Amino acid sequence: MKEYHSKVIDVEHGDNFTVVQPVNIYSCSFGDDCFVGPFVEVQKNVKIGNRSRIQSHCFVCELVSIGDDCFIGHGVMFINDLFKDGAPAYDPQDWKKTNIGNKVSIGSNSTILPVDICDNAIIGAGSVVVKDITTPGTYAGNPAKLIHGIVKTSMIDDENIK
Numbered sequence: 001m002k003e004y005h006s007k008v009i010d011v012e013h014g015d016n017f018t019v020v021q022p023v024n025i026y027s028c029s030f031g032d033d034c035f036v037g038p039f040v041e042v043q044k045n046v047k048i049g050n051r052s053r054i055q056s057h058c059f060v061c062e063l064v065s066i067g068d069d070c071f072i073g074h075g076v077m078f079i080n081d082l083f084k085d086g087a088p089a090y091d092p093q094d095w096k097k098t099n100i101g102n103k104v105s106i107g108s109n110s111t112i113l114p115v116d117i118c119d120n121a122i123i124g125a126g127s128v129v130v131k132d133i134t135t136p137g138t139y140a141g142n143p144a145k146l147i148h149g150i151v152k153t154s155m156i157d158d159e160n161i162k
Helices: none
Strands: 023-026 039-041 064-067 099-100 119-122 137-140 145-149
Touching: none
Parallel strands: 023 039, 064 099, 119 137
Antiparallel strands: 137 145
């Protein structure tokens, strides 16, 4: 029987990096003041910005970049393989990138396919994001669609939208 144990291996991180075990985190990087909850896997070459939080039971696969001040809810799954030939793509050359902007919140149990999500977006719980999100706002559903835009006023600016 082969037995594997969860580990944190070859991880670059800034100050105040918090991890709640058990996790599998390897060959990736985190900025300052980041948090990773239990039962999370973050694969190699993932980049996570400052003050971002990843809650329990998440899977962050290779080729994902998450910006600053992001919140990734419980059970969020990132996907880099579109199964375009009806089966897993074992060649990493066939995998696709996902880029998450700054100040993005992704609700629990959402699935994020290879897309770009702009700054100041909110993804509702249980959503499936299959297309790029280029306009700040709240998105929900399967597939995720804009349900409410963000309206900026003199009292709200980019520094206050989180």
